[in-house]
Amino acid sequence: MSKNIKLMQGNEAVAEGAVIAGCDFFAGYPITPSSEVAEILSNKLPKIGKVFLQMEDEIAALGAVLGAALGGAKAITASSGPGMSLKQEHIGYASMCEIPCVIVNVMRGGPSTGLPTLPAQSDIMQAKWGTHGDHAIIAITPSSVNESLYETIRAFNLAVKYRTPVLLLTDEIIGHMREKVVIPDKNEVEIIDVKLPDVPPEKYNPYNYTSGKVTPLAPMGEGYRYHVTGLIHGETGFPSQKTDVIQNAQNWLIDKIYKNIKDIEKFEEFQTGDADILVVAYGSTSRSVRQAISMARAAGIKVGMFRPITIWPFPEEQISNLSKKIKKVLVVEMNMGQIILEVQRAACGSKVYGLHVANGEPITPDQIFAKIKEVSEN
Amino acid sequence: MIKTKFNYDYYLRKNTLPHIWCPGCGDGIILKALLRAIHKCGYSKDEVVITSGIGCASRLPGYVDFNTIHTTHGRALTFAIGMKMYKPKLKVITISGDGDALAIGGNHFIHAARRNIDMTLIVFNNYTYGMTGGQYSPTQPLDSFATTTPFGSIEPPFDVCSLAQAAGATWVGRSTSYHAVQLEKFMVGALTHPGFSVLDVITNCHISYGRRNKMKSPVEMIKYQKEKAVPARSAENMSPEELAGRFKTGVLFETKDKPEFCGEYHKKLELLKTK
Numbered sequence: 069m070s071k072n073i074k075l076m077q078g079n080e081a082v083a084e085g086a087v088i089a090g091c092d093f094f095a096g097y098p099i100t101p102s103s104e105v106a107e108i109l110s111n112k113l114p115k116i117g118k119v120f121l122q123m124e125d126e127i128a129a130l131g132a133v134l135g136a137a138l139g140g141a142k143a144i145t146a147s148s149g150p151g152m153s154l155k156q157e158h159i160g161y162a163s164m165c166e167i168p169c170v171i172v173n174v175m176r177g178g179p180s181t182g183l184p185t186l187p188a189q190s191d192i193m194q195a196k197w198g199t200h201g202d203h204a205i206i207a208i209t210p211s212s213v214n215e216s217l218y219e220t221i222r223a224f225n226l227a228v229k230y231r232t233p234v235l236l237l238t239d240e241i242i243g244h245m246r247e248k249v250v251i252p253d254k255n256e257v258e259i260i261d262v263k264l265p266d267v268p269p270e271k272y273n274p275y276n277y278t279s280g281k282v283t284p285l286a287p288m289g290e291g292y293r294y295h296v297t298g299l300i301h302g303e304t305g306f307p308s309q310k311t312d313v314i315q316n317a318q319n320w321l322i323d324k325i326y327k328n329i330k331d332i333e334k335f336e337e338f339q340t341g342d343a344d345i346l347v348v349a350y351g352s353t354s355r356s357v358r359q360a361i362s363m364a365r366a367a368g369i370k371v372g373m374f375r376p377i378t379i380w381p382f383p384e385e386q387i388s389n390l391s392k393k394i395k396k397v398l399v400v401e402m403n404m405g406q407i408i409l410e411v412q413r414a415a416c417g418s419k420v421y422g423l424h425v426a427n428g429e430p431i432t433p434d435q436i437f438a439k440i441k442e443v444s445e446n
Numbered sequence: 447m448i449k450t451k452f453n454y455d456y457y458l459r460k461n462t463l464p465h466i467w468c469p470g471c472g473d474g475i476i477l478k479a480l481l482r483a484i485h486k487c488g489y490s491k492d493e494v495v496i497t498s499g500i501g502c503a504s505r506l507p508g509y510v511d512f513n514t515i516h517t518t519h520g521r522a523l524t525f526a527i528g529m530k531m532y533k534p535k536l537k538v539i540t541i542s543g544d545g546d547a548l549a550i551g552g553n554h555f556i557h558a559a560r561r562n563i564d565m566t567l568i569v570f571n572n573y574t575y576g577m578t579g580g581q582y583s584p585t586q587p588l589d590s591f592a593t594t595t596p597f598g599s600i601e602p603p604f605d606v607c608s609l610a611q612a613a614g615a616t617w618v619g620r621s622t623s624y625h626a627v628q629l630e631k632f633m634v635g636a637l638t639h640p641g642f643s644v645l646d647v648i649t650n651c652h653i654s655y656g657r658r659n660k661m662k663s664p665v666e667m668i669k670y671q672k673e674k675a676v677p678a679r680s681a682e683n684m685s686p687e688e689l690a691g692r693f694k695t696g697v698l699f700e701t702k703d704k705p706e707f708c709g710e711y712h713k714k715l716e717l718l719k720t721k
Contacts, residue, residue, distance in 0.1 A: 092532065093528065093531070093532055095528060114714065114715055114718055115718050117715050117718075117719065119531045119532055119711070121527070121528075121531060123524065123527075123557075124553050124554065124556075124557035125553055127521060127524070128521065128524040128527075128553070128554055128557070129524075130524075131517065131518070131521045131523075131524025131525050131527075131528065131554075132524050132525070132527050132528035132531070133528060134517075134525055134528065135497070135515070135524065135525035135526060135527060135528025135529040135530075135532075136528035136529060136531065136532035137528075138513075138515060138525070138528075138529060139528070139529045139532045139533045139536070140532075140533075141528075141532045143528070143532075157518055157521075158518065158521070161517065161518050288495060288513040288515075288529065288533075288536075289492060289493065289495065289513060289533050289535075289536045290492070291492050293491060293492060293511060293512060293513050293514075294513070294514075295459075295507065295508055295514045295515075295516070296514065296515045296516065297508065297515075297516035298516065298517065298518060299516070306462055306508060307508070
């Protein structure tokens with residue numbers, strides 16, 4: 069069978085992946101560099117009987133996504149820096165009420181209006197900590213156009229499976245560049261669908277904090293009448309201020325992600341077997357790192373790369389294990405120093421160096437090679 | 447279609463009671479009118495979705511046995527739109543206070559009206575942020591007092607109904623928590639109207655608003671509603687001076703000429719199918 073191969077843009081691949089994943093609903097607000105996701109879905113979704121909405125603002129866009137998701141839709145929105153700041157309110161609501169949704173952040177430089185439209189990776193910590201209150205989040209950092217498509221599908225799956233917002237963090241480089249994509253048939257990829265609960269309505273509780281299993285979110289309007297609130301709530305969904313209920317709810321929001329980290333994590337190790345230096349990089353930056361590694365190896369420096377694909381929850385265990393045998397770790401990222409803080413925490417015992425460039429340009433292989441040389445001589 | 451005799455208990459989640467509202471609050475009267483109206487319309491409990499924002503009024507959904515979503519401050523209409531567009535057969539109602547609907551949610555209010563989507567917004571308009579202690583709201587009358595207008599308000603208030611009509615809502619009405627029978631009737635009108643309907647309900651917060659404005663008991667505030675309400679038809683023959691400090695009640699605007707957004711969208715989907 070001949071493969072369906074296309075040349076497409078990263079934002080287009082996200083839209084394509086969403087459709088393959090069974091996306092029913094998009095709501096967004098215009099912002100670069102994510103606009104193409106909305107533009108493409110405004111064309112694709114109506115043709116397959118699905119809903120596309122352009123809302124009055126970023127907050128409304130995620131609100132509409134969550135409303136549709138409570139109706140059982142697989143729903144997605146896309147934005148960038150300033151829009152992501154506004155979306156934090158509803159990311160918190162989605163976390164608290166355990167509503168599945170996918171939020172694409174095509175990262176651009178910040179703070180504030182920042183750099184429209186130049187790349188950055190400066191929303192990594194915002195992805196984890198942006199909304200107020202304790203919660204866990206899943207965030208994914210694809211590094212190619214092809215990966216953007218497949219990771220969008222995975223993002224939908226994880227959102228439904230763990231009833232959580234999932235952030236897909238691409239950046240202006242990945243979002244706008246064009247590459248080869250192998251488009252899968254629907255039966256070639258795993259697709260997790262929204263299901264009705266396996267108990268009758270009178271026995272249904274929309275939440276379960278203690279069994280360790282994620283309760284399916286019953287689509288509203290199908291006979292399962294329940295209450296959803298952003299107030300801390302018990303398993304019935306109604307607000308509670310009982311200390312044990314509060315603590316159970318808080319634990320659950322974190323445990324349901326971290327206790328399933330083996331299922332959620334995804335990473336790539338590149339030439340780490342014999343490496344003396346480990347580079348940690350993600351997203352578009354990892355592409356320059358790959359080139360820098362071959363330059364370094366040609367110069368006789370043994371370098372490997374660890375590339376988180378799921379960046380939150382952070383792959384602490386892998387970094388920790390690698391750092392036991394590789395004593396020098398270099399973190400390369402297009403920001404002023406974010407994921408390096410996690411690496412320092414996980415790679416105790418190794419010396420951690422950073423290459424942080426936040427000037428609106430991709431970090432080049434030459435810059436990285438120069439830094440690798442410096443690290444190797446240290 | 448429900449043909450059974452009306453019974454409040456059938457619609458209430460009695461295990462979530464007592465409610466949080468203060469004794470004498472008007473919100474309970476509006477809740478009861480809403481239940482009677484829903485029953486009159488014949489909607490099943492499964493087909494009704496109620497979204498609300500944040501504030502006293504927005505606690506209403508917790509007490510009623512429908513599909514209920516207590517959302518974020520001001521954003522209830524956005525959830526409602528998402529739900530309605532994805533499941534057009536559902537009957538979507540939004541409950542909001544004056545601060546919720548018109549201050550923090552003002553943008554969503556005007557855009558829901560502009561779209562003319564088949565949903566109903568009921569504004570519990572008590573001129574104040576009751577839950578946070580009585581700060582001034584965008585509907586608080588000029589010269590009145592709040593915890594944040596200790597010297598009297600100098601901000602002109604919004605007229606909820608004029609704003610809704612100007613923004614494109616196709617059914618606009620006003621009643622009060624005193625006019626409980628009329629309220630129910632208007633709610634039926636709003637719920638059955640095929641477009642975006644806005645019902646402004648003047649209600650009392652004697653605790654946070656009344657006490658600071660010489661109406662410290664619910665009775666005084668209910669009297670205020672009775673005396674200041676002017677039926678729209680009577681208002682036609684009154685001078686601006688006579689109308690000062692009063693508000694019009696009635697179905698103030700209604701049209702079926704404007705296309706309804708959700709229906710138009712799904713019509714377009716049908717057209718695309720045949721292409």
